[in-house]
Amino acid sequence: MGLFDVHSHLLPGIDDSKAKWEGLEEIFRVYLDCGLDGVCFTPHLYNPHVKTDVLGIREAYARAKEMADRVGIMTAIGSEVYVNDYITPRVLPIFGEFALIEFSTTYAPMDMLGKIASLKPFIPIIAHVERYSWLEPDSAVIDEMKALGCLFQVNGKALEKGGKAERYVASGIVDLFASDCHGRKEDIIALSKAFGRWPDIMKKMSRYGLTR
Numbered sequence: 204m205g206l207f208d209v210h211s212h213l214l215p216g217i218d219d220s221k222a223k224w225e226g227l228e229e230i231f232r233v234y235l236d237c238g239l240d241g242v243c244f245t246p247h248l249y250n251p252h253v254k255t256d257v258l259g260i261r262e263a264y265a266r267a268k269e270m271a272d273r274v275g276i277m278t279a280i281g282s283e284v285y286v287n288d289y290i291t292p293r294v295l296p297i298f299g300e301f302a303l304i305e306f307s308t309t310y311a312p313m314d315m316l317g318k319i320a321s322l323k324p325f326i327p328i329i330a331h332v333e334r335y336s337w338l339e340p341d342s343a344v345i346d347e348m349k350a351l352g353c354l355f356q357v358n359g360k361a362l363e364k365g366g367k368a369e370r371y372v373a374s375g376i377v378d379l380f381a382s383d384c385h386g387r388k389e390d391i392i393a394l395s396k397a398f399g400r401w402p403d404i405m406k407k408m409s410r411y412g413l414t415r
């Protein structure tokens with residue numbers, strides 16, 4: 204099984220990534236040392252707080268992939284799409300199959316369920332589910348999201364603090380962990396620790412086709 208980090212911002216100069224080309228190979232080596240086999244780059248799309256060089260994604264990905272190949276880390280390209288009140292999102296799907304989506308942390312967008320449903324045929328992944336103040340593990344809307352086929356992702360780093368992230372894991376609804384790494388190695392290390400602590404999540408990821 205090839206275990207992937209399916210949520211990261213590691214393409215230099217593309218979004219709010221802090222990664223630099225000079226340091227990227229070292230970051231890939233951290234993945235290797237942590238026992239992870241691959242990384243999926245998921246640049247922000249439509250995020251009102253982040254400027255993304257959409258036209259530069261393909262070229263940056265090709266360059267990063269070449270470096271990762273040398274280190275022995277698999278790669279994939281996707282996106283993290285911000286769903287707000289106004290936009291019907293278009294996505295760059297992870298593995299051609301999964302739509303990673305995020306929301307405002309302070310309010311749920313209008314017609315959220317309708318917007319999620321419109322992502323079909325892609326399988327929606329709710330990014331860092333622990334982050335939304337308007338959502339709780341026992342919220343009724345979680346069941347409605349599940350009914351639409353949503354998978355729920357928690358950031359490895361958030362689990363270091365316990366709190367809401369851990370409550371989500373304890374509730375059994377979490378399907379995957381990821382780093383959401385913007386260039387800090389600590390986030391990759393935290394992700395591998397989370398996998399070590401909750402190995403069942405790796406099994407879930409494999410079952411859903413989130414491994415390669």
Ligand SMILES: [Fe+2]
Binds near residue numbers: 211330
């Ligand atoms: Fe992210």
